[in-house]
Amino acid sequence: MPVNRSDHPINITVRTEYAAEASDPAHDRYVFIYYISIINNGSQAVQLISRHWLITDATGKVEEVHGAGVIGEQPVIEAGKEHFYNSFCMLETPVGCMQGSYQMQCVDGMQFDAPVALFSLAVPGCLN
Template structure:
């Protein structure tokens, strides 16, 4: 699984794995727009179900600009993940530079009423260089 999901982080029994792919067909290099798809797998290794409530992203570009994205759930869902199960989703990120990075955290609630934070590993967004 390491090869398909090269970035992972475990917090309080919940593992977030990430793979990222540059999408040249969605990018417009002349228009200064590069686009990546990222695949997230969230694995519940706890003894009880957890529910993802919110997401918090920090997205940086090659110029050092930082963009924050906060919202409810992921792709319109607030999934409940049973013990030993996982939840996958795919989303995308455009940048106006050929490289950058993403990181962040999810807020979950489990059997206890208190919400807890699960880190999303830092991962690079890198477009392949084009020889001219």
């Protein structure tokens, strides 16, 4: 079972983008792409085993997502290296947010959660 390990230096950054061409606001469909960078600043390789997301729209509706790996992969991130991927989510509102964690495993078998801080999803011009 994963434990919280604040001593394992995994750095996660997120950038988001509104996908206007895939969205249909007339039918409450807003698509957002998120770009994730996971940097392993630790001294040993880690493997991303699974993910857990909480996706919240502007009405407060929460979708919880659990799954193995990311985009069909369970990447091993060597010490000092970065893993980069992008994915997407759909909301029924033009504004929302996501947060979550990755469940990681060190080569020595130790498992830990790497938290992903809350980030915004917003159609350009919706937020000041």
